[in-house]
Amino acid sequence: MNKDALKDLLYKMADDQLILGHRNSEWIGLGPLLEEDIAFASMAQDKMGQSLALYRLLQELGEGEPDMVAFTRPANQFHNSQFVELPIGEYDFSLVRHFLFDTADYYRFEMLMASSYEPLQLLAKKLKGECRYHIMHADSWIKKLGNGSDESIERLQKSLDYSIPYALGIFEESKFENELILEYVFEGEIKLRERWIEHIDAVLSKTQLILPDLAKESPRFGGRYGEHTEHLQPLLDEMGEVIGSDPTADW
Numbered sequence: 200m201n202k203d204a205l206k207d208l209l210y211k212m213a214d215d216q217l218i219l220g221h222r223n224s225e226w227i228g229l230g231p232l233l234e235e236d237i238a239f240a241s242m243a244q245d246k247m248g249q250s251l252a253l254y255r256l257l258q259e260l261g262e263g264e265p266d267m268v269a270f271t272r273p274a275n276q277f278h279n280s281q282f283v284e285l286p287i288g289e290y291d292f293s294l295v296r297h298f299l300f301d302t303a304d305y306y307r308f309e310m311l312m313a314s315s316y317e318p319l320q321l322l323a324k325k326l327k328g329e330c331r332y333h334i335m336h337a338d339s340w341i342k343k344l345g346n347g348s349d350e351s352i353e354r355l356q357k358s359l360d361y362s363i364p365y366a367l368g369i370f371e372e373s374k375f376e377n378e379l380i381l382e383y384v385f386e387g388e389i390k391l392r393e394r395w396i397e398h399i400d401a402v403l404s405k406t407q408l409i410l411p412d413l414a415k416e417s418p419r420f421g422g423r424y425g426e427h428t429e430h431l432q433p434l435l436d437e438m439g440e441v442i443g444s445d446p447t448a449d450w
Contacts, residue, residue, distance in 0.1 A: 213257065216253065279427075311385060371421075372387070
């Protein structure tokens with residue numbers, strides 16, 4: 200089994216969870232409803248736990264301690280999609296990002312339940328329940344607000360239109376895509392994107408929202424290989440303040 204291919208897959212998954220977990224945590228105390236404040240805090244905690252589990256798999260493959268890997272790398276060494284690093288903005292954007300990202304996340308873990316790499320297969324089976332809660336939460340609120348007031352529909356539509364190119368960047372193919380597929384580690388980003396489209400289209404069809412024409416969108420690729428927006432490094436600087444002042448601290 201190609202170890203570099205495994206690392207490539209694990210890094211992009213772990214970095215996505217770490218960065219979006221931190222972004223979601225920024226809603227603590229700011230949520231539009233107490234229920235949503237708690238929900239985003241809970242999902243942020245889940246994502247941090249998932250990132251730790253994935254960094255531990257990387258450590259088993261010869262990478263560094265999870266704390267050091269998570270909090271001491273510069274932005275150009277991160278493999279997360281650009282979508283997850285964007286600031287939280289208003290609630291409409293964070294909700295749309297939650298819907299688009301967590302749908303992809305759920306189906307990625309579902310596909311990995313059949314992975315030939317047993318440690319990842321077992322982790323996917325363990326985490327699928329958490330991911331299912333996330334997707335149910337997102338679907339519920341998209342349907343509710345996507346059929347709500349004129350303002351809620353308009354705001355969600357604008358956020359959806361803005362987010363789609365970044366969301367398509369989630370599916371940036373690995374340098375090792377063929378190896379991952381041929382070795383049955385992961386079925387690949389194209390199949391994942393197909394399942395993602397089917398789900399989001401089905402949910403949006405039950406609302407007043409319109410899915411943009413994906414064929415006309417230009418995906419925001421580059422994040423998987425170190426090309427990031429200006430928003431990532433300041434977030435990493437903030438995340439690394441504790442370990443920078445005390446490298447022995449636990450995260």
